[in-house]
Amino acid sequence: MRKSSAMALAALAALVACGPRQPGPRPGEVLFWRVTSSEVSFVECTDDPGFRDQLKPVAIDENTYLIYRVEKDGRRATALSCESFSAASCSDHPSGIVYEVAGNELFYSRETKDPIGTGGCMLQDAQSWVLTDKGVTLEMVASHVLGLVDSPTDCESLEAQVKRQSPNGLGVQGCIVRFTLGAMLR
Numbered sequence: 001m002r003k004s005s006a007m008a009l010a011a012l013a014a015l016v017a018c019g020p021r022q023p024g025p026r027p028g029e030v031l032f033w034r035v036t037s038s039e040v041s042f043v044e045c046t047d048d049p050g051f052r053d054q055l056k057p058v059a060i061d062e063n064t065y066l067i068y069r070v071e072k073d074g075r076r077a078t079a080l081s082c083e084s085f086s087a088a089s090c091s092d093h094p095s096g097i098v099y100e101v102a103g104n105e106l107f108y109s110r111e112t113k114d115p116i117g118t119g120g121c122m123l124q125d126a127q128s129w130v131l132t133d134k135g136v137t138l139e140m141v142a143s144h145v146l147g148l149v150d151s152p153t154d155c156e157s158l159e160a161q162v163k164r165q166s167p168n169g170l171g172v173q174g175c176i177v178r179f180t181l182g183a184m185l186r
Contacts, residue, residue, distance in 0.1 A: 021185065023135045024104035027074035030087040033138045033183035035064040045146075045175035046166040055177055066131075066140065066183055068099065068106070077106055085186065099131065106131040119154030123147075123172070140181040146172050 025031065038057040045051070058064075067090065068077040079093035099106035108129040116123040124147040131140045148155035155173075162171040 021135045023133050025068075025070040025074070025077060025101055025106070025133055027070055027072050030069045030080065030090060031067065031133075032082075032085055032186040033066040034062075034186050035060045035066055035181050035183045037180075037182035039180045041178045041180070043176040043178070044170060045177065046162050046170045046172060047168045048162065048166045050165075051162075051172070058179060058181060060181075065186070066138070066181070067093075070101065075101055077101055099129075104133045106133070113149065116148070117154060117158045119158070120151035121148050121154040121158050122150040124149045136185045138183040138185070140179075140183070142179040142181075144177040144179075146175045146177065148173050 035058075038060050040055055040057045042052065042055075065082075067080040067082055069080055069087070069090065070077045077099040079095055079097035079099070080090040081093045082091075083089035097108055099108045101107075106129075108127075110127050112125045112127075113122040114125075115121075126145045126147070127142060128145075129140065129142045131138060148159055159171040159173050163169055
């Protein structure tokens with residue numbers, strides 16, 4: 001057997017032995033995930049077009065990426081913004097998002113409140129993101145649990161109004177909006 005054929009067989013054997021990338025982030029690595037799909041779904045939410053038309057799937061194109069750096073301790077991963085596919089071109093994303101890493105999943109959560117209506121009612125958004133690294137694909141599910149808080153009388157009145165305007169008779173209290181992204185490793 002010629003030397004080049006033996007080297008090619010050795011390289012092929014090494015590739016077969018390693019197999020595809022195993023699920024889960026590795027300490028110190030920077031991962032570039034090209035977003036390939038985007039969906040939005042609603043659970044127990046008003047179907048009023050004025051509400052749902054504002055919540056569209058995340059817009060994607062061939063340059064839409066989800067990028068993060070796994071910290072050296074392997075316990076956290078920081079969202080990045082990059083100029084190219086070189087880790088040297090990356091900096092921490094302006095959002096400041098840092099995921100907690102557990103096995104092949106990354107977690108992020110936060111809560112926000114914004115005024116809604118003309119009274120003192122606030123729309124509370126409890127967000128919970130789960131990124132599942134499946135090896136060469138990734139699924140991200142960002143769940144937003146909505147609530148009306150801080151002014152019970154104003155909030156009850158607002159919820160009743162939303163229910164009256166909704167063809168399905170539902171409001172926003174306890175509504176869950178899920179954004180699901182699919183991605184492939186670059």
